[in-house]
Amino acid sequence: MRLAAPSKDASANVSTAIDQVLRVIQRTPDGQRLDWVVDVPKDMAARIDGDDLSEAVGNLLENAARHACHAVSITCGEDGKFVAFSVRDDGDGIPENRRAEALARGGRLDERGSGSGLGLAIVTDIVESWGGTLTLTGADPGLRATIRLPGSALNRS
Secondary structure, eight states: OOOOOTTTTOEEHHHHHHHHHHHHHHSSSSHTTSSSEEOOOOTTTSSOOOOHHHHHHHHHHHHHHHHHHHHHEEEEEEEEEEEEEEEESOOOOOOOGGHHHHHHHHHHOSSSOOOOOOOHHHHHHHHHHHOOEEEEEEEESSSSEEEEEEOOGGGGG
């Protein structure tokens, strides 16, 4: 994991990051079997380094693809001075009383496969270093992971 030093001048296009990562995920066996619904404005930008954003998005989309039954949806919008984007899968979800554990470094709740329990902790580290948050909520069915990041001045031009 690499974290860029936070800069007030940093800006990354959220749609571009999602599109680039999604093209890769859709070529994997998990990604190929799913329906992907993307509702992200093309001009939405967040105050974050582009590589950091891609790494965070990649971890969320990989998790969603691994745990979804049929579909993953990705949405994005402005939330005050923040950009909020969510990744929702239709899998089993994570019980509310285990979500903090899932966010902890090494907090691996699913013992299937080769995961290391670092993905959500890495996302948390990245978004917090840029003044943002990651939250997990139930999606009935599934899980919704939402990243909130400071918006970029590009959103207001």
